[in-house]
Amino acid sequence: MKALWGQMSAEVEKQKAITDSLVIKMTRAGYRNKISKVQVPETIGAFFCAVPVLYILINIQQLNTWYLLGCGISSVIILFLLCFLSLRSISKISGVNISKNNYKESLLQYSKAKMQFVSAQKVNFYLSAILMLVILPVMSKLIAGKDVFKQTDVWLYYVIAFPFFYPFSRWVFKRYVKIVSDAENILKELE
Amino acid sequence: MQNKEAFIEVIKGNEGRIYKVTKVYANTREDAQDLYQEIVYQLWKSFDSFRNDAKISTWMYRIALNTSIAYLNKEKRKGNHLPIDDTLINKTVTHDTLKDEQVEALYAVIKKLDIVEKGIILLYLEGNTYDEIAAITGFSVTNVGTRLGRIKQKIISQIKK
Numbered sequence: 001m002k003a004l005w006g007q008m009s010a011e012v013e014k015q016k017a018i019t020d021s022l023v024i025k026m027t028r029a030g031y032r033n034k035i036s037k038v039q040v041p042e043t044i045g046a047f048f049c050a051v052p053v054l055y056i057l058i059n060i061q062q063l064n065t066w067y068l069l070g071c072g073i074s075s076v077i078i079l080f081l082l083c084f085l086s087l088r089s090i091s092k093i094s095g096v097n098i099s100k101n102n103y104k105e106s107l108l109q110y111s112k113a114k115m116q117f118v119s120a121q122k123v124n125f126y127l128s129a130i131l132m133l134v135i136l137p138v139m140s141k142l143i144a145g146k147d148v149f150k151q152t153d154v155w156l157y158y159v160i161a162f163p164f165f166y167p168f169s170r171w172v173f174k175r176y177v178k179i180v181s182d183a184e185n186i187l188k189e190l191e
Numbered sequence: 192m193q194n195k196e197a198f199i200e201v202i203k204g205n206e207g208r209i210y211k212v213t214k215v216y217a218n219t220r221e222d223a224q225d226l227y228q229e230i231v232y233q234l235w236k237s238f239d240s241f242r243n244d245a246k247i248s249t250w251m252y253r254i255a256l257n258t259s260i261a262y263l264n265k266e267k268r269k270g271n272h273l274p275i276d277d278t279l280i281n282k283t284v285t286h287d288t289l290k291d292e293q294v295e296a297l298y299a300v301i302k303k304l305d306i307v308e309k310g311i312i313l314l315y316l317e318g319n320t321y322d323e324i325a326a327i328t329g330f331s332v333t334n335v336g337t338r339l340g341r342i343k344q345k346i347i348s349q350i351k352k
Binding site: 096 | 318
């Protein structure tokens with residue numbers, strides 16, 4: 001096995017394909033990737049959280065009943081939490097020190113961060129479901145001026161939406177089980 | 192970067208090592224290109240902090256392996272893909288068809304190993320000593336020996352199948 005690998009390595013070493021300009025291009029492209037990878041998703045995520053938060057806060061006096069005000073405050077808190085939990089779990093995964101860590105340390109950090117990421121995603125999923133419930137009356141009041149709690153047919157939308165939500169949640173959690181079990185296996189292997 | 196020429200020489204002198212790491216960790220041609228580029232970038236980022244008290248190969252393997260696991264753990268997002276010359280990631284293995292097949296079979300078996308085993312066997316096949324493997328991976332020398340014994344058995348049983 002080692003002899004075969006050695007022969008292959010000797011052959012590979014003879015084939016020089018990289019050039020000075022390609023090395024420089026790779027380092028520059030890597031730098032540009034880092035900038036775009038960090039900025040784009042975080043900007044989009046922050047935008048989707050900040051716009052409805054600002055809109056609700058600016059118009060909060062229009063939520064003139066205790067239940068609409070409750071829904072408005074809950075929506076703002078949930079939007080903040082969604083943003084915070086996602087960014088925190090992403091920053092833990094990105095926070096591994098590639099140049100200082102050894103292989104074992106990196107694998108440990110990634111496996112732990114991945115499990116935390118899955119927990120955060122689960123919390124986010126439930127929070128999003130609650131957000132769907134509480135933001136609908138708020139936006140209905142602020143955009144159309146309607147108090148949906150006084151219109152009986154609004155509950156129909158919730159009843160119709162639930163059967164779609166259930167299989168989707170089952171699919172999401174099935175996917176997470178696999179990620180967690182892979183991460184757990186790596187942690188066991190490192191013990 | 193101050194030592195641009197020195198860095199280019201290091202990469203040119205070790206392109207075979209980077210190629211083999213990408214071959215073991217990446218599953219598709221596109222992934223191999225991305226990973227190759229990412230390894231070069233990470234090496235460049237930490238080149239200034241590299242001290243000559245460590246072997247350059249030890250430093251290089253540490254960063255290449257860490258970059259590979261980071262790459263596998265991150266969500267794939269479209270970034271700048273350089274049209275890298277195919278010869279960088281598709282090197283001719285040997286000039287013997289039978290040996291080429293054997294090498295590809297060996298790569299296929301290594302790819303099936305878990306991520307901990309993959310790193311250790313790659314370092315072993317690359318001719319690193321147990322002490323060097325221990326320094327790169329963070330496992331004790333005894334643990335490296337035990338793990339290597341298990342991995343070799345696993346590979347042999349896979350090849351026999």
